[in-house]
Amino acid sequence: MDTNWPIRVSDLHKSFGAIHAVDGISLRVAAGEIFGLVGSDGAGKTTTLRLLVGALWPDAGEIAIAGYDMSRQAEQARAHLGYLSQRFSLYEDLTVLENIRFFAEVRGLSTGEWLPRSMEILDFVGLAEFKDRRAGQLSGGMKQKLGLATALVHRPRILLLDEPTTGVDPVTRQDFWQLIIRLLNPDAEDGVAVVISTPYMDEAARCNRIGFMRAGRFLLEGPPSALCATLEGRILELRGQPLRLLRRIAGQDEDVEDARAFGDRLHLRVREKRMKAVLRRLPRRIRAGGGSLDDLRQVPPTLEDVFIDLSEDVL
Amino acid sequence: MPEPVVVAENLTRLFGDFVAVDHVSFRINAGEVVGYLGPNGSGKTTTIRMLLGLLEPSDGRATVLGYDAFLQTEEVRARAGYxxxxxxxYDDLTVWENLSFYGGVYGVxxxxxxxxTLARVALGGHEKTLxxxxxxxxxQRLALAIALVHQPKLLFLDEPTSGVDPSARRVFWDLIYDLAGEGVTIFVTTHYMDEAEYCERVGIMREGKLLAMDTPANLKAQTLPGPVWDVFAAPLQAGLETLSVTDGVLHTGLAGNHLRIITRPKMxxxxxxxxxxxxxxxxxxxERGEPTLEDVFLSLAKGD
Structure with a gap:
């Protein structure tokens, strides 16, 4: 088994009729690493994950999971995979433990093995004391954790997670990510390799590497810090009143490429090497235009700045 | 006193034993952009459905634009957009055909x-696009056009930016602000904490209850027990475990590539x-961090 790259994917293609859902994706993920897939609905994130699980057959390209070729050794490859799909369903009339047992048996754990392993995993996700509760009676966050537990029951080396935190409350999102980070365990031999899709930029920033997808391709791929570095020295944060007026004035500046609201402030993307010029004249223009300025300063670029730069609103 | 456009009084809805919305009361004034923030299943959509008269309240009542939301549904729907x-x-219709179909439903x-209407959502020139x-x-912008075609003074937007990328989300919010600038009152739900920052007032929903409704600034000032901090440390997990048992630290969590904590005032x-x-x-x-609505949500959630 290729321990360096539990996930190796090269030039993956998948079309549905005329739509190229996945159009040339390549990626490698090491043990102890999280790779994040970011993009709109329809960008190809779910299709990519379904190809990696072997639920869909690619039109072209290669997938190696734990060193096994998905096209010829799917069985062996899947033995190393844990997958949590977006529309994951539990058996609501079974208890927490019965649900885990079901997935453990599907995964071929023997009678002797499943109970200790199930208790270990329930303990890990913090559901041990709820083992006899029916899944239908769990809160949303608990269901999410049970879903993760079922995906982990056979100790997979590779974990594929399709928007596991979309629409869940921040408390659960926190808990969920803390579990993922503990699974990564990059210093130990049993570190897991994770691919996760997410609509949240703060979660994307937590990944070792991310790929921003549109129309089945990566428009940009790399570690969050490297992606942010591409806009270093080009983002200004502006605060003042009224925001709409400030935005219009800033947007008219010849060296401001983009002015967007970030909560109660604006982020301005400035042309390369024009930062000083903008810092000098914008306060004057705002005052002349009847606005009031509370603060204008250079800030480190965020992933959101990077994606906005890249994904100008397109058809 | 500004005139209230929406008044909810103890609005409640049960589904069997499940309390989807639990005695929720609030007012929305003319011209406001009010956000309704909460996770899936917290009762956001059920609230909107009651305000539109699509669901009968189990208890309490609501008036919308001066009409009883449940008893005078026709009047409400003729004047509100959703x-x-x-x-x-319809996927197989063009942009124009979709909008004229729904316009016809409203008699437009x-x-x-x-x-x-198409120009207003920046879809002018794309009439013939399938x-x-x-x-x-x-x-999403076409869906907004459909909600706007009968020129409502009040607009209910239920998770309009779910599943769209950050850039398209911002374009959509620009449209919301343009509409607010023209005097349209807007009630918008979202599960994105950062989007709620764009609203003049924000209601925070959790498990059917409206935990608070106020301006983002007031929510931060009143619900946070102390300062928030960004802590850059390695290894992250060990840092998290340490701070979660450190005296004076009230909440610890991950934020991007670092830790985010809320502490007692004197930390x-x-x-x-x-x-x-x-x-x-x-x-x-x-470093001292700027409080966010996510911090507010986390500290409100801590109370139970």
């Missing part, structure tokens, strides 16, 4: 009105650094 989470747009047939070839962000950088160093955690930086 963009739902799962909107039926003038060409000029339909053209103006809806199925639109990106998610553009579809100092030195004390935080000392606690981490003593546990063998390497500290790169400890």
């Amino acid at each position: 963009m739902s989470q799962k909107f039926a747009i 047939t003038e060409r000029a009105r339909i053209e103006a 809806t199925r070839s639109l990106s998610v962000g553009w579809r 100092t950088v030195r004390r935080l650094r000392a606690a981490l160093t003593a546990a063998g955690v390497e500290v790169a930086a400890v």
Whole structure:
């Protein structure tokens, strides 16, 4: 088994009729690493994950999971995979433990093995004391954790997670990510390799590497810090009143490429090497235009700045 | 006193034993942009459905634009616009055909009105485009046009930016602000904490209860028990575990590539650094953070 790259994917293609859902994706993920897939609905994130699980057959390209070729050794490859799909369903009339047992048996754990392993995993996700509760009676966050537990029951080396935190409350999102980070365990031999899709930029920033997808391709791929570095020295944060007026004035500046609201402030993307010029004249223009300025300063670029730069609103 | 456009009084809805909305009361004034923030299943959509008269309240009542939301549904719907989470747009119709179809439902047939509505959501020039070839962000704008075609003074938007990328989300919010600037009152739900920051007032929903409704600034000032901090440390997990048992630290969590904590008012950088160093955690930086609505949500959730 290729321990360096539990996930190796090269030039993956998948079309549905005329739509190229996945159009040339390549990626490698090491043990102890999280790779994040970011993009709109329809960008190809779910299709990519379904190809990696072997639920869909690619039109072209290669997938190696734990060193096994998905096209010829799917069985062996899947033995190393844990997958949590977006529309994951539990058996609501079974208890927490019965649900885990079901997935453990599907995964071929023997009678002797499943109970200790199930208790270990329930303990890990913090559901041990709820083992006899029916899944239908769990809160949303608990269901999410049970879903993760079922995906982990056979100790997979590779974990594929399709928007596991979309629409869940921040408390659960926190808990969920803390579990993922503990699974990564990059210093130990049993570190897991994770691919996760997410609509949240703060979660994307937590990944070792991310790929921003549109129309089945990566428009940009790399570690969050490297992606942010591409806009270093080009983002200004502006605060003042009224925001709409400030935005219009800033947007008219010849060296401001983009002015967007970030909560109660604006982020301005400035042309390369024009930062000083903008810092000098914008306060004057705002005052002349009847606005009031509370603060204008250079800030480190965020992933959101990077994606906005890249994904100008397109058809 | 500004005139209230929406008044909810103890609005409650049960589904069997499940309390989807639990005695929720609030007012929305004319021209406001009010956000309704909460996770899936917290009762946001059920609230909107009661305000539109689509669901009968189990208890309490609501008036919308001066009409009883449940007893005078026709009057409400003729004057309010609604963009739902799962909107039926016909994929095999063009942009124009979709909008004129829904316009017809509201009795709007003038060409000029339909053209103006498309222009308002920046879809002018795309009349003949087949809806199925639109990106998610553009579809959302078409859905908004459909909700706007009868020129409502009040707009209910239910998770309008779910599933669209950050850039398209911002374009959509620009449109919301343009509408607010024209005097349209807007009630918008979202599960994105950062989006709620754009609203003049924000209601925070959790498990059917409205935990608070106020301006983002007031929510931060009133619900946070102390300062928030960004802590850059390695290894992250060990840092998290250490801070979660450090005296004076009320909440610890992950935020991007660092830790985010809320502490008691008198916490100092030195004390935080000392606690981490003593546990063998390497500290790169400890900085005071700007409070966010996510911090507010986390501290409100902590109460139970």
